[in-house]
Every structure is written in structure tokens, then in C-alpha cells.
Amino acid sequence: MLRIHSYFETAIARRASDLHLKCGSPPTLRIGGRLVPLPEEPLAHQEMPNLFLPLMDVRQQEQFRACLEANFMINYQNRWRIRACIFRQRGSLSGAFRFIPTKVPSIDQLKLPVRLKEMALRPRGLFLVTGPANSGKSHTLAAMVHEINKSSARHIVTIEDPIEFVHKPRRSIFTQREIGLMTKDYQSALIYALREDPDVILVGEMRDITTIEMVLTAAETGHLVLSTLHTVGAVQTIDRIINVFPGHRHDEIRTQLSLSLLGTISQILLPGREKNERVMAYELMILNPAMRNLIREKKTNQLKSALMLARKEGCVTLKDNLTELLRDERVDARLINALMKEIVE
Secondary structure (H helix, E strand, C coil): CCHHHHHHHHHHHCCCCEEEEEECCCCEEEECCEEEECCCCCECHHHHHHHHHHHCCHHHHHHHHHHCEEEEEEEECCCEEEEEEEEEECCEEEEEEEEEECCCCCCCCCCCCCHHHHHHCCCCEEEEEECCCCCCHHHHHHHHHHHHHHHCCCEEEEEECCCCCCCCCCCCEEEEEEECCCECCHHHHHHHHCCCCCCEEEECCCCCHHHHHHHHHHHHCCCEEEEEECCCCHHHHHHHHHHHCCHHHHHHHHHHHHHHEEEEEEEEEEEECCCCCEEEEEEEEECCHHHHHHHHCCCHHHHHHHHHHCHHHCCECHHHHHHHHHHCCCECHHHHHHHHHHHHC
16 A cells, blocks of 8 residues: 555545645644644655656646646545546645545435526536635535436536546436546537537636637527536625626626526535534525516626525525525534624624
């Protein structure tokens, strides 16, 4: 067994989401959102190559030598997929590892709003999962794809960097493509995806203007598209998409969004009351005609009010959801109150 495998086993046993291995620091886990160093000596400079290089195949080692960093998946004992990021910092090698269970989660298991099931089964349009890094966006996307897979016969194309969850066909069929390994980049993958007779396209991340434009076009031309952004809240998400484009195109993009956007879920993970527990707080926007008009008429600043008025339609503001978590005593009241204060400000 490789030495690094003992760290993997410790991380899995302690239900860590991440493992950090850095020269000069002891191995460190992220458990329940908190960093927890292991009771070991700091890792030495000369140890690092022997930890990381055996994990990489020839192609990955070539990528690492050329780019000074490598990002790849490890299938660990058929129990976990581990997203590995190996890089150089301060003259030494470092590694960050994210642990992903091989079993795809369901919407119910993640305690996501039931309206996501309806969104997953829409025939066309764009649905966005947003939030900061490490907020569970990949899990939410995987759960929506799982809902499609068990409920309807569709061709689902996923484009990811790297592939995190591997989906087994049930009622749907899958094409899963990984950036850098199976396709050049998101733009190339999207061009070819549209030629592959897809019903659903999952785009792991909308990183640039070209990808965003292609995603909007795919949603507009009769496909269901699922993707992510690193934004917090429905209003910020829509403004971010519009403002990526030059000013003379804003009206065009507003119109596209008003026609194709189905909704957004913006999520954050909070430390729960139980040991190592993380609890999701979210804001859910399901677009209705009034919201579409606000987007088209440059009144996104009024979307928050429209969101509150649409509670009966299944929309949930972040404040409403935090209030529910406080009532159910799932998260410390001081943290909830601090977040509430931020929302007001």
C-alpha cells in the first residue's frame, strides 16, 4: 500500500471532505468545514515526490512537468473517487484531495427542495446551481442528473473538469467527457455535444464569455442545460451573466435569459450542530412571467421582492431558509443571526 493511501483511509474514516498535504505542515483534513491537522510530524520537502508521483500515470506526469500542476481523478478501491490537485508552491510539491462517494446522491438524500425534481424533468431551458467554492454544487448537479436518469429516457451529455460522479445508465444513456483527457476545452466539447443528439447537457462550470454564450444558445435551441457559477444569490447570478458581455450586447443577453432561464439555486454549506455535520442553506428562484419581465426590462434589483412574492410558487429566499434552519435548531443561532445581519446590510 502506498503511504498516501493511509492518509486516504484516515480521511475516509473521519468523514473528511478534503485532505491537504503540504511541506512544513502535518497532513490536514477538512471535517465539517473545519481544518483539522493530524497528530503527526510536518511533512518534509524530500517526502513530497514519493507521495504524489506514484498516483500519476505517464500522461499525468507529462502534464505536470509541462504545466507545473495536474488535476485528475483517482478511483480508490471502488469506494470513492478522489479529485487530486498536485501543484508546486514555495519550491515544493503540494496536494489537495477532494473525496467523492461513488454512489450518486439523490435530491431527497441531500435534503434539497423538491422543486428541483420538477426542474430536472423540464424538456428545455437553463438551470443554474451557484455558490462559493466547496458549497456542494457538484453534488446538487449530480442529484438532478440522477433524477433524470431514474425518471425519463434521455441522452445526457456531461462536460466536466474532471469527471466527478460516474453515472450508471438506468432509463437514460450517458456521454461523460473530461476536459483535457477526452476533449480540449469546454467550448470544443459544447460544439460537439450539440452534434451528439443530446437531450440534457451538464456543463461543469461556465468559466468564460464564450462558454456562457454557448450555454445560452444550447438552452435556447431546445436542450435542458445544467451548469454552475460562483455567485451568491439569484440577483447576483443574473447580473453576473449579463455583465460578462460588453454593454452593447446587454439587451440581447437579457432577452435570452428571460426566455431560457428556468431558475437558480444558490447554496452555502454551514457547520451543523452534530459532529462533522454540514448543513446546506439555499435560495431557490423559479422564474415566473413577472420575473422574466424584470430581467428583460433591466429591473433585476426588484427580483428579490418578486422572489418573496413567489413563495407560494415554491421560491425560497435565503432569509426564509435560514429562519427554517434556526427554528429546527440545525445550525448554531449565533451563526444564523450573523448571516441574517449580512443579508440585511
